[in-house]
Amino acid sequence: MKEFFKHTYLNFRFFLVAITFVALFILAYIFPGLLSIVTILFFVALGLVAVDLILLFKQKGIKASRLLPEKLSNGDDNPIDIKITNLYNYKVDLLLIDELPFQYQKRDFEIKTNLNPAEQKKITYTLRPLERGEYYFGNLNLYVNSPIGLVTRRFQFAKDAMVPNYPSFLQLRKYMLMAFSNKLLEYGLKKIRRIGHTMEFEQIKDYVPGDDIRNINWKATAKRNQLMVNQFQDERSQPIYSVIDKGRAMKMPFDGLSLLDYAINATLVISNVALKKQDKAGMFTFSRKVDNKVVAERRPSQMNKILETLYNVSTDFVESDFSRLYIDIKRNITQRSLLLLYTNFETLDALHRQLPYLQAIAKNHLLVVIFFENTELYKLTNITAESTFDIFQKTIAEKFVYEKKLIVNELQKHGIQSILTAPENLTINTINKYLEIKARGLI
Structure with a gap:
C-alpha cells in the first residue's frame, strides 16, 4: 500500500x-x-x-x-x-x-x-x-x-x-576519420608534401620542379639522359612531448571549458597523430613540480596510458615554476625532442620572467610555446563605442590584444617558435604546426 x-x-x-x-x-x-x-x-x-x-x-x-x-x-x-x-x-x-x-x-x-x-x-x-x-x-x-x-x-x-x-576522445576519433577520408583541408589542416632528408635511401625518381637540387643523382642522370634525384625516407621515431602548464593561469574558462581542458584535449589528439606518423608520443605536466609523466614511446598501449594520465590532471591554482621545468627536462630528456608547451601569458612582463628558462630549454630541444588569445577581449575590440566608458574598455582591450602579438614577436626574436590561438582552434593549429615542423625536417 x-x-x-x-x-x-x-x-x-x-x-x-x-x-x-x-x-x-x-x-x-x-x-x-x-x-x-x-x-x-x-x-x-x-x-x-x-x-x-x-x-x-x-x-x-x-x-x-x-x-x-x-x-x-x-x-x-x-x-x-x-x-x-x-x-x-x-x-x-x-x-x-x-x-x-x-x-x-x-x-x-x-x-x-x-x-x-x-x-x-x-x-x-x-x-x-x-x-x-x-x-x-x-x-x-x-x-x-x-x-x-x-x-x-x-x-x-x-x-x-x-x-x-x-578527455575528448570523440575529437580524437574525428581527426582520425578525417585523415582517412582526406577531409583535413576542410578543417584548416595543411596539405604538405613531405620529403625526408635523412641518410636512409628510399628510391631514385624523375626530377620535378621543387625538388632539392642537392639530391640530384648525376650517375643516374647520365644513364637516363634526364635529371634524376635521390629520395630519402622521412625522419621517424622522434620524441614528441606535450608539456601542460597546470598552474592558475590555465584555469581561465572559455565556452565552459578551462584552458587546461583545451590543452588536455589537444594533447590527446596530437599524441595520436604523432604515433600514426611513427613518432614517439609522451607528456608531462608542471606547476610547482613536474608530474603526470608518460615517457615518449611507440607501444600499442601508449594512447591508453596517456588517456588515463590526462584523466587525473587538475590545476593546483599556484604560480608555475619554469625553473623546475627546465631542470627536469635537462635531467630526464637527453635526446633532442619536440616539446609542445601549453601555457598562457597575458602580458609581456609575464613572458620576460620566464624567458631565460624557455631559452635554456630551446638550446637542446625544439620548443613550441602554445598560448591563447583572449576571445572575450576580441569581442570588446569590435564593439561600437557609444560612451566614454566604452572607449575606455575598447582601448584597454586593444592594448592587451596587441601585447599578445608582442609576445609572439619576442619569442620569435629569441628563436623560439610559438602558436597564438583561440582556444577552440587549439587542436587544429597544433596539428598544423607539427606537420609543418615534420615537413621542414626541423627535428
Missing part, C-alpha cells in the same frame, strides 16, 4: 474536476433541485478515478532502460539513449524526467512523448560535460497517464549509474 501511494499522483485535470464539483455543490445548496444530479455526477467522477487507477496499476505498464556510454568525452556532445516499451493495451502519455549528474545543476530536464499499445521508442538527448571526473546519474522517472488522465503513475528505472568523463 505504501508503494501504491508513493507512485501515485493526482493530475491537474483531477483538481480541475474537484473544483468544478465544489462549485456545483455550492450551486446545489442555492438550488436544491440540482443536488441529486450533482451527486450522481460526483459518484460517476469517483468511478472514473477508480477506473483510471485500475487501468494504470492492473497491468505491468512501462519498461524502460537508460543506455549510457562507457565514458563521456569532455567538451563534446555525448548521446544518451533511453529505450521505452509500452506494455499497456492502450495509448499512454509519458513525461520523462532523468536525474542528471549534479555537475549540470539542471532541475527542469523533462521530455514529453506518447506511446501506442506495444510500441517501443528510443529517445536520445545529448550532454556536454565540461569537467573531467565521475558523473553520477540518479533515477530514470517515467510519469504515465491513461486516456482518462485523472491520475498519474510513476515508474522508476536505472538507479545510481556512474560514468567517468575523460
